[in-house]
Amino acid sequence: MEQQLTRIAVKIGSNVLTRRDGTLDVTRMSALVDQVAELHKAGVEVILVSSGAVASGRSEIHPTKKLDSVDQRQLFSAVGQAKLINRYYELFREHGIPVGQVLTMKENFATRRHYLNQKNCMTVMLENGVIPIVNENDTISVSELMFTDNDELSGLIASMMDVQALIILSNIDGIYNGSPADPSSEVIREIEHGKDLSSYIQTSKSSFGRGGMLTKTNIARKVADEGITVIIANGKRDNILVNILRNEESRMKDEEPSSDMTAQHNSSSFVPHSSLKYTRFIPAPQPVSSVKKWIAHSEGFAKGELHINDCATQVLTSDKAVSILPIGIIDVRGEFEKDDIVRIIDFEGNPVGVGKANCSSEQAREAMGKHGKKPVVHYDYLYIE
Numbered sequence: 001m002e003q004q005l006t007r008i009a010v011k012i013g014s015n016v017l018t019r020r021d022g023t024l025d026v027t028r029m030s031a032l033v034d035q036v037a038e039l040h041k042a043g044v045e046v047i048l049v050s051s052g053a054v055a056s057g058r059s060e061i062h063p064t065k066k067l068d069s070v071d072q073r074q075l076f077s078a079v080g081q082a083k084l085i086n087r088y089y090e091l092f093r094e095h096g097i098p099v100g101q102v103l104t105m106k107e108n109f110a111t112r113r114h115y116l117n118q119k120n121c122m123t124v125m126l127e128n129g130v131i132p133i134v135n136e137n138d139t140i141s142v143s144e145l146m147f148t149d150n151d152e153l154s155g156l157i158a159s160m161m162d163v164q165a166l167i168i169l170s171n172i173d174g175i176y177n178g179s180p181a182d183p184s185s186e187v188i189r190e191i192e193h194g195k196d197l198s199s200y201i202q203t204s205k206s207s208f209g210r211g212g213m214l215t216k217t218n219i220a221r222k223v224a225d226e227g228i229t230v231i232i233a234n235g236k237r238d239n240i241l242v243n244i245l246r247n248e249e250s251r252m253k254d255e256e257p258s259s260d261m262t263a264q265h266n267s268s269s270f271v272p273h274s275s276l277k278y279t280r281f282i283p284a285p286q287p288v289s290s291v292k293k294w295i296a297h298s299e300g301f302a303k304g305e306l307h308i309n310d311c312a313t314q315v316l317t318s319d320k321a322v323s324i325l326p327i328g329i330i331d332v333r334g335e336f337e338k339d340d341i342v343r344i345i346d347f348e349g350n351p352v353g354v355g356k357a358n359c360s361s362e363q364a365r366e367a368m369g370k371h372g373k374k375p376v377v378h379y380d381y382l383y384i385e
């Protein structure tokens, strides 16, 4: 069988990997590893983003004196990450697949140089048949330096590694169109670009999770807008990963999977399209360039703002490929250097995009409102939301 999905990222949430009492669910972990191994052997490059460090450390260590939340997280993650990666190592070794640990933090995505270093690290791992297992370095990333949760991290990784699909595994079948506890609610199968989901999402989150469904949805949308398929599914369901991949493959080929595929994969239970539940964010038809993807996720590192006028706002939000020219800028806020990230704010004060500055804030202020000057943000380095 010719594989169409050749590179995917899979995020495994804390709750998929932990039992109710907070101990590591090794049976579930082992089942997921078997599935990833099956995909790997079928030629799919898989990048795992795995939570579970804090949760697995919590059950290992019982501090004698009361710790504050930062100390707890540092202690539990230091112990728990070692335990987690050791388990993965052992489980993948049974399939003859080497794994490598990548611990990262938000700051590593701030400069293009660090970003490309990380990308290179994971690319070389994949080229050598190694499965990268990524997690946030919880021991040193605290408070404002933290990712909202690993959903945010998985979005960055998916975008950075140019995957075709990001599969976010949680303890729920997908996004429900009401409270998941309400029996009349149903899983939304497909989400189109621009659909407002805010009324569906409850603020509740699973017991060991950090972000909740809202961050999942926001990240999923952003990544799908970059041309990557995003799927939210239940990691506790048997064979979920393999079934999703088959389903997506057959969707791409616009046909039901053939029986020889079942034989080749040596798997027992193909679940046909209609009974397999998950939420799929439809990807934008035009993939976004690699540098624009980085810029799209760099908003949090912006050093300044370019406020643009009515006319510039209109052309920017049209389908035209335009740069930010000084003539359309009405205000430059903050202090930035060439190559720093800046936010683009429209004439009504709404953030409309992010870009890499082509000059310093001082030079931008000088050129502001003038004709015939070089772009302050070039189109190739501009991401419009």
Ligand SMILES: Nc1ncnc2c1ncn2[C@@H]1O[C@H](COP(=O)(O)OP(=O)(O)O)[C@@H](O)[C@H]1O
Residues within 6 Å of the ligand: 012, 013, 014, 015, 016, 151, 169, 170, 171, 172, 174, 175, 176, 177, 178, 179, 180, 200, 201, 202, 203, 204, 205, 206, 207, 208, 209, 210, 211, 212, 213
């Ligand atoms: N509309 C909704 N559909 C599905 N789940 C929802 C919805 N609104 C809130 N949730 C909650 O989001 C939780 C999953 O998010 P989260 O706790 O972050 O999981 P994870 O640890 O896997 O990242 C679900 O267990 C559910 O309680």
Ligand SMILES: N[C@@H](CCC(=O)OP(=O)(O)O)C(=O)O
Residues within 6 Å of the ligand: 012, 013, 014, 015, 050, 051, 052, 053, 054, 055, 077, 135, 136, 138, 148, 149, 150, 151, 208, 209, 210, 211, 212
């Ligand atoms: N880095 C943390 C992940 C915490 C987190 O965000 O979990 P999740 O809600 O599953 O995305 C850990 O390994 O415990």
